[in-house]
Amino acid sequence: xxxxxxxxVGGLYAAxxxxxxxxxxxxxxxxxxxxxxxxxLLIFTAADLTRARPPLVREHATAPPPASADPIPQALILTAxxxxxxxxxxxxxxxHRTYTxxxxxxxxxxxxxx
Amino acid sequence: MTHQLLVMPIVIPLIFAATALAARRWPAAQRALGVAxxxxxxxxxxxxFARVARDGVQVVQLGHWxxxxxxxxxxxxFSAIMVVLAAVIGASVVxxxxxxxxxxxxxFGYYPLVLVLLMGVCGAxxxxxxxxxxxxxxxxxxxxxxxxTLGGERAQMEGAIKYVVLNLVSxxxxxxxxxxxxxxxxxxxxADLHGRLAGIEHPGLVTVVAMLFLVAFxxxxxxxxxxxxxxxxxxNPPAAVSALFSGLLTKVGVYAILRVFTLxxxxxxxxxxxxxxxxxxLTMVTGVLGAVAQGEFRRVLSFHIVSQIGYxxxxxxxxxxxxxxxxxxxxxxxxxxxxxxxxxSGIAERLCGSRxxxxxxxxxxxxxxxxxxxxxxxxxxxxxxxxxxxxxxxxLVQSALEIRAYPTAAVLVGVGLLTLFSMSKIWNEAFWKPLxxxxxxxxxHGRAVLPLLVPVAGLAAMTVAIGIFAESLLALCxxxxxxxxxxxxxxxxxxxxxx
Numbered sequence: 314x315x316x317x318x319x320x321x322v323g324g325l326y327a328a329x330x331x332x333x334x335x336x337x338x339x340x341x342x343x344x345x346x347x348x349x350x351x352x353x354l355l356i357f358t359a360a361d362l363t364r365a366r367p368p369l370v371r372e373h374a375t376a377p378p379p380a381s382a383d384p385i386p387q388a389l390i391l392t393a394x395x396x397x398x399x400x401x402x403x404x405x406x407x408x409h410r411t412y413t414x415x416x417x418x419x420x421x422x423x424x425x426x427x
Numbered sequence: 428m429t430h431q432l433l434v435m436p437i438v439i440p441l442i443f444a445a446t447a448l449a450a451r452r453w454p455a456a457q458r459a460l461g462v463a464x465x466x467x468x469x470x471x472x473x474x475x476f477a478r479v480a481r482d483g484v485q486v487v488q489l490g491h492w493x494x495x496x497x498x499x500x501x502x503x504x505f506s507a508i509m510v511v512l513a514a515v516i517g518a519s520v521v522x523x524x525x526x527x528x529x530x531x532x533x534x535f536g537y538y539p540l541v542l543v544l545l546m547g548v549c550g551a552x553x554x555x556x557x558x559x560x561x562x563x564x565x566x567x568x569x570x571x572x573x574x575x576t577l578g579g580e581r582a583q584m585e586g587a588i589k590y591v592v593l594n595l596v597s598x599x600x601x602x603x604x605x606x607x608x609x610x611x612x613x614x615x616x617x618a619d620l621h622g623r624l625a626g627i628e629h630p631g632l633v634t635v636v637a638m639l640f641l642v643a644f645x646x647x648x649x650x651x652x653x654x655x656x657x658x659x660x661x662x663n664p665p666a667a668v669s670a671l672f673s674g675l676l677t678k679v680g681v682y683a684i685l686r687v688f689t690l691x692x693x694x695x696x697x698x699x700x701x702x703x704x705x706x707x708x709l710t711m712v713t714g715v716l717g718a719v720a721q722g723e724f725r726r727v728l729s730f731h732i733v734s735q736i737g738y739x740x741x742x743x744x745x746x747x748x749x750x751x752x753x754x755x756x757x758x759x760x761x762x763x764x765x766x767x768x769x770x771x772s773g774i775a776e777r778l779c780g781s782r783x784x785x786x787x788x789x790x791x792x793x794x795x796x797x798x799x800x801x802x803x804x805x806x807x808x809x810x811x812x813x814x815x816x817x818x819x820x821x822x823l824v825q826s827a828l829e830i831r832a833y834p835t836a837a838v839l840v841g842v843g844l845l846t847l848f849s850m851s852k853i854w855n856e857a858f859w860k861p862l863x864x865x866x867x868x869x870x871x872h873g874r875a876v877l878p879l880l881v882p883v884a885g886l887a888a889m890t891v892a893i894g895i896f897a898e899s900l901l902a903l904c905x906x907x908x909x910x911x912x913x914x915x916x917x918x919x920x921x922x923x924x925x926x
Contacts, residue, residue, distance in 0.1 A: 333596070338588060345595050352602040359610030386609065389558055393602055396565045400598075403572055404591060410576070411584040423585040 318358040325351035349397040353390045360386035433487040433500045435471035436549040444542035461538030465521040472514035479507040484920040495616035501555035504907035509552040516674040517545045519882040524667040526878040544570035558615045586660030593656040597646035604639040618921035637692035648680030651710040654733045662725035666773020674766030689911040704744025711737030715845040724772045751908035753822035760815040767804040767886035780867040789862035803887040809847035815893035
């Protein structure tokens with residue numbers, strides 16, 4: 314399972330970077346989305362995949378039972394997904410506005426600030 | 428009491444931003460809230476600094492979860508200095524914005540965004556948790572994205588696309604680094620990581636993650652060869668926004684580099700810090716050469732930011748107490764001077780009606796006060812005694828000579844000379860030469876710029892004061908560097924009784 318996920322992460326990174334190297338603005342944004350998904354999946358994989366019990370602390374106990382899963386990676390990924398969602402919404406609006414203002418989707422034509 | 432002091436620099440901007448957002452229909456109320464928020468933040472930052480300077484490292488475990496399980500806020504001297512600087516720049520920029528930001532931008536939430544940006548910056552300086560650092564980076568970034576695009580001019584949008592895309596790549600790399608780090612060490616608390624990374628099985632893997640962090644923070648700090656987004660985007664928004672960004676945003680990247688490469692990644696100093704040294708030297712040289720080739724006021728300044736970032740991390744590369752103290756001294760000097768230069772550039776552009784140096788001129792004759800306001804930070808940036816930049820460069824050169832790093836010392840001195848050259852170019856073009864006959868009409872005349880000179884004069888006075896009291900600031904930076912190089916007090920304060 315680890316190997317499969319590692320390949321998936323690598324594939325997502327490759328596809329994301331490929332899209333970002335295109336000249337189209339919208340492809341760059343899609344590439345960014347893939348990169349952030351790859352990062353999330355990487356956290357998921359790096360933090361160890363095990364079959365374990367849910368980390369629920371029993372009544373009157375102070376620690377979860379042994380062989381519980383680690384809840385932290387999921388919390389991290391959830392946070393990252395929420396942040397990524399907000400950023401992606403902003404990026405899409407930005408692309409739309411830029412297209413309206415400059416009239417092009419081609420990053421190579423945006424040279425007035427260079 | 429400690430609890431409030433540490434949380435205040437984050438909570439104050441949040442409360443004022445939320446209130447100002449609610450008052451978005453009333454520009455006067457927004458402006459008042461912006462000023463009040465910035466002033467309150469400055470007061471809180473100074474109180475925190477006084478506390479840290481007196482009692483040492485301050486810690487708050489949020490929600491009373493003991494470290495390393497909860498999120499920790501930590502303020503050592505370095506963090507406290509950075510928070511004070513953020514508050515100073517925030518207050519200056521808000522004061523400058525009152526008379527320079529147009530109604531349209533105000534109506535779309537300019538002041539709340541500035542406050543949210545300050546909140547993100549202060550949060551990044553104060554957090555003791557590496558994932559929390561990521562979250563603060565994002566808070567800061569999203570505010571900066573909107574500030575950069577607010578107004579929707581063509582050049583702004585084009586610059587913003589590059590800025591947004593590259594910063595998001597950096598965030599994705601940072602997040603990946605955090606994930607791998609957690610997989611290796613099983614903790615996110617930086618003080619805890621310090622202990623765990625020292626005893627890890629595969630030191631090579633730690634170095635790999637260290638490089639991932641270096642690239643991620645390097646993009647944010649705009650080091651060579653990852654700086655191209657900065658000169659393409661920083662000069663487009665209004666001068667107040669440029670000043671805010673140039674003073675604070677890249678410096679958060681520098682802060683993060685200094686923090687992780689003194690607290691976390693010190694297993695293989697010979698390798699990682701040598702790379703940092705080389706990058707620093709290349710950043711200094713390419714930045715200043717880029718600046719020499721530019722013909723637009725703020726683009727020259729943007730390239731200078733890049734060059735100066737090199738000065739700030741060169742001390743980390745040398746990795747001696749004096750060198751790190753020099754780096755921190757340089758950060759203090761740079762933030763005040765650079766933000767000030769961008770503020771002055773805004774005034775000069777208003778008076779000349781152009782940003783192109785060849786279309787500007789005659790400011791020295793027409794507006795000697797503006798010329799003086801430019802000259803102080805410009806000479807300081809170039810390192811002319813007795814201003815702050817001279818001592819900052821002197822400390823770094825001395826620290827390089829101390830450990831016989833002669834090539835580094837040569838680069839430090841040479842880049843200083845080129846900085847002086849390109850500053851004199853701005854001076855000659857915009858201030859000294861007569862106004863060209865085909866110059867565009869000025870946007871504003873005479874008295875309208877007087878209120879803008881108040882924050883400029885304040886920052887210039889601080890530059891001079893640093894020059895006069897260089898000894899005491901160096902002593903403070905030395906203490907901060909000592910805490911960075913020997914994190915035992917930091918770790919002990921965060922971890923409490925736990926091992």
